[in-house]
Amino acid sequence: MSTLIKQKTIETLIDLSQKGFESARTQAREAFASQGMPGVKSEEYKFTAITKKLEQRIIDTSLAESFEVSKEMVEAHVFEDFDGDVLVFANGFFQQGVSSSVAGVAVSLLSEKPDTEIGSIAKPEKDPFCAINQASFADGIFIGIPKNTQLEKPILFLNFTKITAGQVVQPRIWIEAGDFVEATFIEQTINLTPTSSFVNKVVEIKGGANTHLHYYRLQNEGTNSLAISNIETDVQKDSTFSSVVISLSGEMLRNNLSQNIVGSNSEANMYGLYLLNGKTHVDNHTNVDHTVPHAESNELYKGILADHSRGVFNGKIFVRQDAQKTNAFQQNNNILLSDGAVINTKPQLEIWADDVKCSHGCTTGQLDEEALFYIQSRGIDKIQAKGLLLYAFAGEVLEHIKNESFKSYCTQLVEDRLGAKF
Amino acid sequence: MLSIKNLHASIEGTPILKGINLEVKAGEVHAIMGPNGSGKSTLASVLAGREEYEVTEGEVIFNGKNLLDFAPEVRAREGVFLAFQYPVEIPGVSSTNFLRTAVNQVREYRGLDALDAVKFLTMMKEKMKLVEIDQKLLSRSLNEGFSGGEKKRNEIFQMAMLDPKLAILDETDSGLDIDALKIVSNGVNQLKTKDNATIMVTHYQRLLDYIVPDFVHVLYNGRIVKSGSKELALELEEKGYDWIKEAADSEVIV
Numbered sequence: 001m002s003t004l005i006k007q008k009t010i011e012t013l014i015d016l017s018q019k020g021f022e023s024a025r026t027q028a029r030e031a032f033a034s035q036g037m038p039g040v041k042s043e044e045y046k047f048t049a050i051t052k053k054l055e056q057r058i059i060d061t062s063l064a065e066s067f068e069v070s071k072e073m074v075e076a077h078v079f080e081d082f083d084g085d086v087l088v089f090a091n092g093f094f095q096q097g098v099s100s101s102v103a104g105v106a107v108s109l110l111s112e113k114p115d116t117e118i119g120s121i122a123k124p125e126k127d128p129f130c131a132i133n134q135a136s137f138a139d140g141i142f143i144g145i146p147k148n149t150q151l152e153k154p155i156l157f158l159n160f161t162k163i164t165a166g167q168v169v170q171p172r173i174w175i176e177a178g179d180f181v182e183a184t185f186i187e188q189t190i191n192l193t194p195t196s197s198f199v200n201k202v203v204e205i206k207g208g209a210n211t212h213l214h215y216y217r218l219q220n221e222g223t224n225s226l227a228i229s230n231i232e233t234d235v236q237k238d239s240t241f242s243s244v245v246i247s248l249s250g251e252m253l254r255n256n257l258s259q260n261i262v263g264s265n266s267e268a269n270m271y272g273l274y275l276l277n278g279k280t281h282v283d284n285h286t287n288v289d290h291t292v293p294h295a296e297s298n299e300l301y302k303g304i305l306a307d308h309s310r311g312v313f314n315g316k317i318f319v320r321q322d323a324q325k326t327n328a329f330q331q332n333n334n335i336l337l338s339d340g341a342v343i344n345t346k347p348q349l350e351i352w353a354d355d356v357k358c359s360h361g362c363t364t365g366q367l368d369e370e371a372l373f374y375i376q377s378r379g380i381d382k383i384q385a386k387g388l389l390l391y392a393f394a395g396e397v398l399e400h401i402k403n404e405s406f407k408s409y410c411t412q413l414v415e416d417r418l419g420a421k422f
Numbered sequence: 423m424l425s426i427k428n429l430h431a432s433i434e435g436t437p438i439l440k441g442i443n444l445e446v447k448a449g450e451v452h453a454i455m456g457p458n459g460s461g462k463s464t465l466a467s468v469l470a471g472r473e474e475y476e477v478t479e480g481e482v483i484f485n486g487k488n489l490l491d492f493a494p495e496v497r498a499r500e501g502v503f504l505a506f507q508y509p510v511e512i513p514g515v516s517s518t519n520f521l522r523t524a525v526n527q528v529r530e531y532r533g534l535d536a537l538d539a540v541k542f543l544t545m546m547k548e549k550m551k552l553v554e555i556d557q558k559l560l561s562r563s564l565n566e567g568f569s570g571g572e573k574k575r576n577e578i579f580q581m582a583m584l585d586p587k588l589a590i591l592d593e594t595d596s597g598l599d600i601d602a603l604k605i606v607s608n609g610v611n612q613l614k615t616k617d618n619a620t621i622m623v624t625h626y627q628r629l630l631d632y633i634v635p636d637f638v639h640v641l642y643n644g645r646i647v648k649s650g651s652k653e654l655a656l657e658l659e660e661k662g663y664d665w666i667k668e669a670a671d672s673e674v675i676v
Contacts, residue, residue: 369473374510377470378524378580379498379531388523392514392563 013054013061013168015136020111024119028134031124038128045254047312047344048283053226053252057166057196063138064167064197066093069160074098077158077190079218081405084153084186087141090160092171092199094141104149110140116174121204122232127256130230133170133202140172147178147208154184154214154403161189161221163197171201179208186406187217191225196251198226205233205241209263212240216406217255220248220413223278228254235295237263244400246410247274247282248417258287261323264294272301273397275417276309276341283312290323290353299330302397304390304418305341313345315360321352330360335367335393387419394418423448423619424489424588429480431468438464440644441480446588449616453630453655454623456641457663462623463507465641466592469621470504471497484588498524499531501587505577505594512564517576520564521546525583549582553609571602578609589613590621595629607632627659642670 014029038045045051067090074088085100087107094109101107110116118140124131145151161169177183191197207213215231227250235241241259259268274282288297303311313332334343347360367389375385394414401407424446431439438461446452456462468475469482471494482489489497512520525545526536537545550557553575565573574594581589591610595603610633614620622633630638630652638654639646642663647670648654658666 368510371510371512373472373494374506374512375515375520375524376494377498377504377506378520379495379528379584380520380524381495381527382493384523384527385495388515388520389512392512395514 013132013136015063018136018138020114020139021118025135028119028124028131032128032131032135035125035128035131044127044285047310048252048254048281050226050228050252050254054198057226057251058168058198059166062167063136064091064161064163064169066090067162069095069098071098073160074158077160077188078156079188079406079409081408082156083405084156086156086158088158088160089171091162092137092159092169092201093139102151102155104146105151105155106142106144106146108142110142110172110174113142113174116142118172118174118204121206121234122202122230122258127230129200129228130202130256133172133200133230137170137172137202140174143173143175145175145177145181145183148180149178150180150182151184154186154406157185157187159187159189160192161197161199162192163195164193166196166198169197169199171199173201173203175203175205177205177207177211177213179210181208181211181213184214184403185216186403187215189219189221191221194222194224196224196226199228201227201229203229203231205231207234207236207239207241209236210238211236213242214402215241215243216401216403217243217245218248218410219245219250219253219282222249223251223280225250226252228256230256230258232258233260235259235261235263235266235268238265239263240267240269242269242271242400244271244397245273245284246397246414247272247276248413250280250282252281254283254285256285256287258289259297260289260291261295261297262291264292266295268295268297269400270297270299270301271397271400273394273414274301274303274305274311275394275414276303276311277306279308281310281312283314285314285316287316288318288328290317290319290326290328292322293324293326295323296327297329300397300400301332302393303334303343304337304394305334305343306337308338308340310342311344313343313362314348315346316348317350317358317360319349319351319353319356319358323353324355326353326356326358328356328358332362333393334362334364335390336364337367383419387415390418391415423485425483427481427483429468429482430478431464431475432478433464433475437478438475438644439468442644442646444639444646446619446621448587448619450637451614451620451622451633451635453635453638454621454641455625455627455638455655455658457667458625460641461644462641463592466504466590466621466623469497469590470494470502495527498584498586499528503581503584503586503589505574505581505589505591507593507596509565509573509577511566511568513566515564517560517562517564518546521580521583524580528584546583549579552582552612553578554605555579570597571599574598574602574606575609578606582609582613587618588621589618590623592623593625594622595624595626603629603632627655630655640666642667645670
């Protein structure tokens with residue numbers, strides 16, 4: 001019986017009626033057909049039973065429609081003290097009317113840029129959900145940042161979702177940066193309805209030489225959100241790409257983040273913080289592929305898990321034979337606050353080059369009782385002492401957010417969650 | 423100020439303290455000495471409220487209140503301060519923020535106004551001089567990467583900031599070179615008033631050359647087996663602990 005339901009989900013998640021990018025869609029359909037929905041035995045999804053979840057939650061697998069977003073709604077939901085340009089999306093559909101026009105940057109619908117090589121960076125063969133998105137997204141957005149453009153202010157992707165009966169949202173973003181570009185992107189999602197939603201997102205980022213990009217995400221959409229994202233970038237020579245993802249709530253979130261280092265003297269940074277409670281399930285799968293010499297990658301994911309929450313971390317680092325003088329660092333540290341919380345962590349390093357510096361480590365533990373007693377012995381009550389220690393643990397990730405207003409917004413949310421106040 | 427009566431404590435079922443009696447009055451300095459494993463640090467920990475130790479018998483009255491009823495933070499607010507033998511390194515917690523939170527929680531409990539940033543900084547600068555601690559150290563994470571001497575100085579600095587009634591120094595002298603020992607002792611001596619008291623737990627007589635005790639107690643096998651004036655410490659330095667052990671052991675047999 002379950003096979004039957006599964007079959008139905010597969011068929012209907014792929015919406016054959018969408019137009020444009022025909023060859024890319026065909027390629028994606030084929031890529032999906034050869035992978036299928038990830039089952040319990042799938043190596044990549046073995047800790048994250050997303051297929052089963054979708055079968056339970058997504059009653060109507062059609063694409064959710066766009067809806068009107070007012071200026072007031074935008075103003076009400078943009079995080080405090082944000083200073084920058086806002087691009088607004090309703091169920092993944094770009095809302096030009098209420099979005100800022102970003103000076104010096106070309107923002108258009110993907111359908112208006114039919115030559116865009118979608119799927120060339122985030123390849124549909126690598127992940128079934130990436131394939132589903134490519135086969136059946138309705139329209140996406142194209143962001144072109146010309147050579148020598150340094151955006152002083154960040155671009156905020158403000159995503160609204162409004163779902164009546166468990167439909168699917170499939171946003172798609174293509175970012176193309178020329179040489180010497182500097183830009184910061186921030187993602188914030190607001191779930192307007194308490195219904196279960198499934199957001200399957202793909203972001204492809206094509207960098208130039210000497211570009212420096214920051215990509216920050218806040219995942220705090222409430223306990224009914226099912227979301228899978230595939231974010232992938234090529235890091236060209238002399239460039240930096242830094243990602244920070246802060247996950248605070250959701251039912252089941254899976255973040256696939258891949259950086260392909262294709263130019264020397266470049267840097268790929270990936271940071272993540274997940275504070276989980278209830279039955280929230282967050283899975284971060286990261287992938288750094290060092291293909292050229294003299295590049296660096298830094299990765300730090302930290303989690304605090306309470307109640308019956310579950311965290312998954314899988315960090316792949318490939319250092320190809322040509323990638324001599326690579327420095328690759330990876331850390332995953334977790335604090336479990338309850339017996340019911342679970343973390344599955346798996347560092348995965350594959351190194352073919354011989355002159356490299358690579359390190360990885362993961363720790364999972366409880367709060368340090370000795371540190372707790374030390375703080376209490378100075379007159380600070382136990383709850384606050386705990387908060388202080390947890391905040392200190394989490395703060396190391398927040399430090400990597402370079403945009404001050406977003407950092408203080410996230411800091412506030414984290415402090416509130418941990419009960420730490422100064 | 424402090425009255426310990428027949429205090430028994432154990433850890434994981436093993437008795438460590440087996441009937442401690444001790445009276446400490448305001449203005450006094452007491453030294454607690456004894457061989458390794460005699461229960462000196464346990465006594466310090468039990469007074470500060472470390473959870474691993476279970477008090478099985480006896481009472482500790484501090485300024486009229488039953489100290490054992492209180493959580494560690496309440497004991498601190500009541501005026502008990504423990505300078506740790508091994509101060510804990512806490513990455514990510516800035517010394518300054520930590521101390522400000524602590525000082526203000528203690529002040530609130532004592533019915534005093536919270537200190538604003540300026541007043542706090544002024545107070546900090548004044549107390550820093552006591553133990554010659556560098557401000558740079560305090561802008562770092564708490565004790566992280568501090569040398570042994572810096573950690574011990576930081577303990578006395580925290581003590582100065584929190585203004586306790588009873589300071590318990592747990593092996594504060596061990597591991598210090600003579601210059602650091604002088605600085606730490608000097609800090610402790612300057613903090614001494616007729617209204618507060620100090621208990622020094624130490625293994626070595628050396629500390630007592632710099633902080634002169636009014637009373638010296640020898641702890642052995644979980645009990646105070648001998649008390650005396652500072653001359654007792656000199657005698658211990660000269661003769662070691664064996665004569666006391668022998669006397670105590672034979673007493674138990676009798």
